[in-house]
Every structure is written in C-alpha cells, then in structure tokens.
Amino acid sequence: MKIVSSRLKRSFYSFKTLFLIRCWFVGYYRYLELLLWRIFGRVSSPPLLYKKFVIENYAKIYCTKVLVETGTYYGDMVEALRNKFEKIYSVELDSDLYSKARWRFSTDPRTHLVKGDSGGLLSDVVSELEEPCIFWLDAHYSGGVTTRGATDSPIMKELEQISKSNFKNVVLIDDARHFGIFPSYPSVDDLKNFASEYVKFSKFFVKDDIIRILP
C-alpha cells in the first residue's frame, strides 16, 4: 500500500514538473513565434502573443477590466493576460484541461475557471458581469487533447448568450479562417447577419484571422 501511494505521489509530482516545464518553455517560445510570424509575411494564423496584444489594445481603447475567454486549453492566454485584467473568466469543456488550468491558476484570485460547454453556460458568466467586458471566443474542437462539444464550434450559441448582456461589450472571435470552410462554422457574412440580430455593434470586420465585433 505504501509503495503504491509513494508511486502515485511521485507520478503526481513528475506530472506537475512536466506541466511547469511546458508552461515555462512555451512562455519564451512565444516571442520567437511572433518574430517568425512578422518576418515571414503573416501567412499563417497569428501567434498567441500577437492575439494577446490585440486583446490588450481593445481593453485600453474601451477601458475594460474584465475578460471572458471561451476555450481555456492549457490556460496560456489567461497566463499572458492575467496581469492586464482585474478579472478573467475562462470556460473549458475538457475535464483534464480544466483541472490542469485550475491547478496552474489556483493561487490567482483574478482568474475564474469554469468547467462546461460554453455553448450552454456562457449565460451564467454573462449574468455575473457588472461592467462591459471583452469576449475572446476561442472554444472549438481542434484535434489533439481538445474536446468536441455538441458541435465543433459553439459560436452561434455563444453569441446568443452574449446578447443577454446589459453592456456594450467587445466581441473578438479567433480563427476567422475556419468560418464558411468547416461544418458548424457559418460564413463570415452569415455570422454578421446573425450577430446583428443579437448583438448591438457599430463595427464588424475581420483582420489577422480575428473577427472583431465592436460596440
């Protein structure tokens, strides 16, 4: 019994060490990724650091202190932005990714991780909000360790729920290149028509693979 428990303890600590090494390595790798993306003509989807700057920039323009992310994954965007916001909510469907991220941010009172399908429970987060925020919609199935909900992308359901907000929020949707290409991703035009029914916005445009819906 003792041997089993000490083995379990050891594998738990080695999992933690590996996860920490991954987080540390990824943190530095991001700068190289951004540099390469800038040098080689922005042919691919922008790296995380670029997306972080986009979100940060809108937070400054609209004076928003709250970020709501869908699709936590390992929590790299939360990590990149947690010093820039007073509160960050992040929703993840996959139990394993959710518990890893919970452990990663367990000592940070600014981060609120939610486990579940953002297509269904984003409205719970929306009802908690007391001021305008930035929505970073990045929940979707993307192979590997990620999880698939009822559909590959819960985007339409997410927008429906965001429409219940009493505030003028900034809505940013990642991976614009998937829209109109993969099943369960509407075309950008359909998304715009749909959004105009649900969300009040003054600008809707796509730039650098991010769909931007601005109040």
Ligand SMILES: C[S@@+](CC[C@H](N)C(=O)[O-])C[C@H]1O[C@@H](n2cnc3c(N)ncnc32)[C@H](O)[C@@H]1O
């Ligand atoms: C592209 S990753 C997110 C990357 C993350 N935002 C980042 O910047 O590091 C997409 C994540 O969404 C999660 N996901 C897929 N469908 C979901 C859903 N319906 N609700 C919540 N999360 C979902 C996947 O498990 C995956 O972790």
